[in-house]
Amino acid sequence: xxxxxxxxxxxxxxxxxxxxxxxxxxxxxxxxxxxxxxxxxxxxxxxxxxxxxxxxxxxxxxxxxxxxxxxxxxxxxxxxxxxxxxxxxxxxxxxxxxxxxxxxxxxxxxxxxxxxxxxxxxxxxxxxxxxxxxxxxxxxxxxxxxxxxxxxxxxxxxxxxxxxxxxxxxxxxxxxxxxxxxxxxxxxxxxxxxxxxxxxxxxxxxxxxxxxxxxxxxxxxxxxxxxxxxxxxxxxxxxxxxxxxxxxxxxxxxxxxxxxx
Amino acid sequence: xxxxxxxxxxxxxxxxxxxxxxxxxxxxxxxxxxxxxxxxxxxxxxxxxxxxxxxxxxxxxxxxxxxxxxxxxxxxxxxxxxxxxxxxxxxxxxxxxxxxxxxxxxxxxxxxxxxxxxxxxxxxxxxxxxxxxxxxxxxxxxxxxxxxxxxxxxxxxxxxxxxxxxxxxxxxxxxxxxxxxxxxxxxxxxxxxxxxxxxxxxxxxxxxxxxxxxxxxxxxxxxxxxxxxxxxxxxxxxxxxxxxxxxxxxxxxxxxxxxxx
Numbered sequence: 020x021x022x023x024x025x026x027x028x029x030x031x032x033x034x035x036x037x038x039x040x041x042x043x044x045x046x047x048x049x050x051x052x053x054x055x056x057x058x059x060x061x062x063x064x065x066x067x068x069x070x071x072x073x074x075x076x077x078x079x080x081x082x083x084x085x086x087x088x089x090x091x092x093x094x095x096x097x098x099x100x101x102x103x104x105x106x107x108x109x110x111x112x113x114x115x116x117x118x119x120x121x122x123x124x125x126x127x128x129x130x131x132x133x134x135x136x137x138x139x140x141x142x143x144x145x146x147x148x149x150x151x152x153x154x155x156x157x158x159x160x161x162x163x164x165x166x167x168x169x170x171x172x173x174x175x176x177x178x179x180x181x182x183x184x185x186x187x188x189x190x191x192x193x194x195x196x197x198x199x200x201x202x203x204x205x206x207x208x209x210x211x212x213x214x215x216x217x218x219x220x221x222x223x224x225x226x227x228x229x230x231x232x233x234x235x236x237x238x239x240x241x242x243x244x245x246x247x248x249x250x251x252x253x254x255x256x257x258x259x260x261x262x263x264x265x266x267x268x269x270x271x272x273x274x275x276x277x278x279x280x
Numbered sequence: 281x282x283x284x285x286x287x288x289x290x291x292x293x294x295x296x297x298x299x300x301x302x303x304x305x306x307x308x309x310x311x312x313x314x315x316x317x318x319x320x321x322x323x324x325x326x327x328x329x330x331x332x333x334x335x336x337x338x339x340x341x342x343x344x345x346x347x348x349x350x351x352x353x354x355x356x357x358x359x360x361x362x363x364x365x366x367x368x369x370x371x372x373x374x375x376x377x378x379x380x381x382x383x384x385x386x387x388x389x390x391x392x393x394x395x396x397x398x399x400x401x402x403x404x405x406x407x408x409x410x411x412x413x414x415x416x417x418x419x420x421x422x423x424x425x426x427x428x429x430x431x432x433x434x435x436x437x438x439x440x441x442x443x444x445x446x447x448x449x450x451x452x453x454x455x456x457x458x459x460x461x462x463x464x465x466x467x468x469x470x471x472x473x474x475x476x477x478x479x480x481x482x483x484x485x486x487x488x489x490x491x492x493x494x495x496x497x498x499x500x501x502x503x504x505x506x507x508x509x510x511x512x513x514x515x516x517x518x519x520x521x522x523x524x525x526x527x528x529x530x531x532x533x534x535x536x537x538x539x540x541x
Contacts, residue, residue: 057326065318065517140519167428178446181439256326258401 021242024049024251025231026085028076030061031170032264033202034091037114039269040224041089042250044232048242050250051083053279057255060166061094062135062200069137073099077107079253079279086240089227090114093200094135097143110234114223115147117230118197123151125219129158131190134199136161144199158193162186162200169202172264175209183209195219205268253279282503285310285512286492287346289337291322292431293525294463295352298375300530301485302350303511305493309503311511312344314540318517321427322355323396323461330398334360338368340514340540347501348373350488354461355396358404371495375484376408378491379458384412386480390419392451395460397422405460419454423447423461430463433525436470444470456480466529514540 025045027038031054038052055061058072073095080088087110090096090103096113103111122130132144139161148155164182173179183206190196196218198204204222211220235241242248254261257278265274286306288299292315299313316322319333334356341349348371351357351364357374364372383391393405400422409416425443434440444467451457457479459465465483472481496502503509515522518539526535 059324060321063320164425164428164432164434167425171425173425173446176442176446178439178442181437181442185434185437185439 020086021240022244023084023086024051025087025089026051026053026080026083027089027091028053028055028080029092029201030055030094031059031166031202031259032261032268033166033169033200033205035265035268036201036204036222037089037091037224037227038250040222040228041231042248044228045235046247047244048248050248051080051085052250052252053079054252054254054261056259056261059170059259060135061092062137062163062166064094064137066098066137066141069095069098070102073103074106077103077109077111081107081109085109087112087231087235089231091201091224091227093223094137097138097141112227112231112234114201114227115143117226118221118223119147119151120230121221121226122148122195125195127194127219128152128154129156129193131158131160131187131193131196132199133160133162133165133186133196133203135166136163138199144197158190160186160190165206166200166202169205169264170260172260174205174264179206180209183213187213193218195221197221198223205264252276255279281347282501283505284345284347285312286348286350287312287314287341287344288350288352289314289316289341290353290462291316291355292320292427292463292520293522293529294427294430294461294466296526296529297462297465297483298350298352298485298488299511301483301489302492303509305489306496307508308505309509311509312341312346313511313513314340315513315515315522317515317520317522320431320520321396322353323398323424323427325355325398327359327398327402330356330359331363334364335367338364338370338372342368342370346370348492348496350492351375352462352485352488354484355398358399358402373488373492373495375462375488376404378487379482379484380408380412381491382482382487383409383456386456388455388480389413389415390417390454392419392421392448392454392457393460394421394423394426394447394457394464396427397424399460405458419451421447421451426467427461427463430466430525431521433521435466435525440467441470444474448474454479456482458482459484466525513537516540
């Protein structure tokens with residue numbers, strides 16, 4: 020069991036920001052990543068559709084014999100995580116709860132959330148924050164164009180700068196800004212320049228990696244080999260910009276991807 | 281039969297650019313418009329999914345007893361029109377053939393096409409152009425962010441200007457540029473400024489209106505009442521920016537929309 024890989028999926032390249040944090044914290048683990056590029060974007064789809072898509076991706080990962088699954092997608096976590104836990108027996112980690120745990124630890128009360136339209140509508144972030152921090156003030160903002168821009172590789176050009184400004188200009192007096200979609204850490208530099216320096220910009224991947232590490236050690240699931248782990252990447256559609264964005268994100272010259280149906 | 285409405289659908293607000301041209305040329309007709317906002321964007325979806333969605337929307341329109349259907353969407357025309365004609369008996373008009381007829385009439389040989397990723401991949405425009413104008417040179421460019429920007433209402437700001445520039449800067453020496461997605465006429469002003477003044481920027485809605493008028497008169501289907509026609513608008517998801525974009529496009533203070541499943 021311990022030598023089995025960790026499964027991780029997202030609608031596209033966004034989850035690679037989470038994968039990167041997992042690899043940093045758990046370098047001996049093997050990873051299987053699925054980018055559901057054929058169905059990108061998740062952010063504008065109905066809950067029903069998201070549930071169907073997540074079911075398929077988790078079935079794919081279970082077929083590949085992973086030991087645990089990380090939903091590295093804000094939309095999928097907010098719309099489908101509970102449902103998936105009812106359907107499947109395998110442990111599944113999303114991006115919301117580990118992040119809320121961190122917020123509570125920091126005692127933040129004024130929190131901004133930027134995410135896809137689907138995530139904001141589901142109210143998944145705000146509901147979970149209020150459960151842990153009842154007196155928190157939450158400012159939500161849907162940013163429907165950011166994930167598509169990230170898939171296009173437009174994360175540090177003038178267009179991205181203006182779009183980020185447009186989306187976050189009205190969020191005021193916050194201690195922390197949650198990047199509630201895993202594509203958004205790709206805009207981190209721009210977001211930092213846009214916000215006051217004392218705002219904690221939260222890359223959920225870091226919290227997910229902490230949570231996963233705790234879970235793996237608590238359940239004696241760690242890969243005990245000393246070699247550095249292997250990562251396999253599968254996409255549901257190869258005709259996309261995934262490789263270019265992922266290469267720059269992972270600072271690699273070459274990434275191998277395979278097709279999965 | 282003649283008094284029945286004309287059915288028209290698109291993934292979102294883009295088809296309103298076509299509706300507007302139809303209303304101009306056939307003002308006595310009644311129209312029923314469906315914007316499939318719950319499934320927006322079509323442009324990044326597989327052919328199979330587009331076919332399923334078009335089937336549902338056409339069934340909706342047939343249930344509402346329309347006399348003819350206009351697919352006011354480049355992606356749906358290129359991916360599903362043929363299939364729809366096999367399934368349904370009702371006359372169906374897409375946006376590609378009427379436009380190609382116009383190109384041939386103008387004797388254009390150097391043609392640019394901008395459209396969604398799905399449309400460009402399907403090669404629907406280039407194939408149809410070559411059938412009519414075998415020696416045409418066609419330059420294709422997928423612009424995956426433009427339709428989402430139009431739905432967001434970002435059609436005449438700095439972000440739209442930069443995005444349009446980025447997408448069309450490499451298209452050179454053309455006589456005509458086809459706006460191969462019905463959302464793109466919303467960017468017409470910006471595109472005009474970006475291109476040389478002698479390039480014919482083609483709003484497919486105008487050609488579709490001509491084709492529809494011809495068809496209706498040739499088949500004695502015209503609405504003979506003298507009142508100006510009525511338009512009903514249905515959306516598959518009401519939580520979107522449709523109204524604001526449509527209001528400015530149709531230069532109306534108020535637009536009524538209804539929900540359809």
